[in-house]
Amino acid sequence: MNFSPGDRVIVKDDWPETRGPVHIRTPHYLRGHAGRVLRYLGDHPNPEDLAFARPAAQRSLYHVSFPMNELWPEGREDDEVVVEIYEHWLEQP
Amino acid sequence: MNIVETDGEALLVAMRKLLARKNLVTAAELAERTAATDKASPGQGARMVARAWTEPEYRALMLEDGTKAAEAMNIPMRGMPPLGVLENTDAVHNLIVCTLCSCYPRAVLGYPPFWYKSAAYRARAVRDPRGLLAEFRTTLPDGVRIHVVDSTADYRWMVLPKRPIGTDGWSVEQLAAIVREGDMVGVTVPSV
Numbered sequence: 467m468n469f470s471p472g473d474r475v476i477v478k479d480d481w482p483e484t485r486g487p488v489h490i491r492t493p494h495y496l497r498g499h500a501g502r503v504l505r506y507l508g509d510h511p512n513p514e515d516l517a518f519a520r521p522a523a524q525r526s527l528y529h530v531s532f533p534m535n536e537l538w539p540e541g542r543e544d545d546e547v548v549v550e551i552y553e554h555w556l557e558q559p
Numbered sequence: 560m561n562i563v564e565t566d567g568e569a570l571l572v573a574m575r576k577l578l579a580r581k582n583l584v585t586a587a588e589l590a591e592r593t594a595a596t597d598k599a600s601p602g603q604g605a606r607m608v609a610r611a612w613t614e615p616e617y618r619a620l621m622l623e624d625g626t627k628a629a630e631a632m633n634i635p636m637r638g639m640p641p642l643g644v645l646e647n648t649d650a651v652h653n654l655i656v657c658t659l660c661s662c663y664p665r666a667v668l669g670y671p672p673f674w675y676k677s678a679a680y681r682a683r684a685v686r687d688p689r690g691l692l693a694e695f696r697t698t699l700p701d702g703v704r705i706h707v708v709d710s711t712a713d714y715r716w717m718v719l720p721k722r723p724i725g726t727d728g729w730s731v732e733q734l735a736a737i738v739r740e741g742d743m744v745g746v747t748v749p750s751v
Contacts (some may be wrong), residue, residue: 491659491711491712492711493658493659493685493709493711495658495685507641507643507713507714508641508713510712510713513712513713527712527713527714531706537685537686538686541686542689544704545688545689545704545705545706545707546704546705546706546707547685547706547707547708547709548706548707548708548709549708549709549711550709550710550711550712550713550714551711551712552712
């Protein structure tokens, strides 16, 4: 567990699907965007490996909140999108 | 053999036999899971909501650990993803979506409604939640913020709606009867 509630994070601007077959649980519309950790949701086997029946390491999962105006030009500042993101997709700003 | 064109019933029988022969799943376990799946419906979630509205301790448990709260109502959760419950308040309204696929808290709400899996719902919930709610004829009081919960990974989420005014003194059965599946997804709010 590397992040705490309240931490500012950025979702990696990475596009593994352009490099070959993958299974990704990080929605494309969040990549490269800044959010805030809301809560820790436990450790789970990495679904990116599970999907291919590979040995899957335990990875920490976080609920991360993004203001709507961070994601969409017409988004409201006070509305949020809250998404489960695995730690290996999160970076410190 | 093309698996897409295979007779589904024959495939199911063969699969069941194979699982039993390899000692992966017993017939009794399969029957138990089938019964639990058949029993899952929005009525289960509605019972949880009604109890949370009338018992502060149960409400606290539900918000802390949805899986335990479901099990406390004899809803089978073994082997299911963890359940999280998010509460609607005077300040925040929650709306659940799965933009990647169709993750849905089936253990407590049953099969998702048809629109939940539609590309339109999934795309618009995260981009235009207020427009989407308006089409469900849901109006939120001024000043209420929306949290759109994109259910993307290992949790399943349900909404604990606000208890509507005009329900003082109602029994849990009466309360459960007014809670619809949309209220627990957040596209609608319970009303009397």
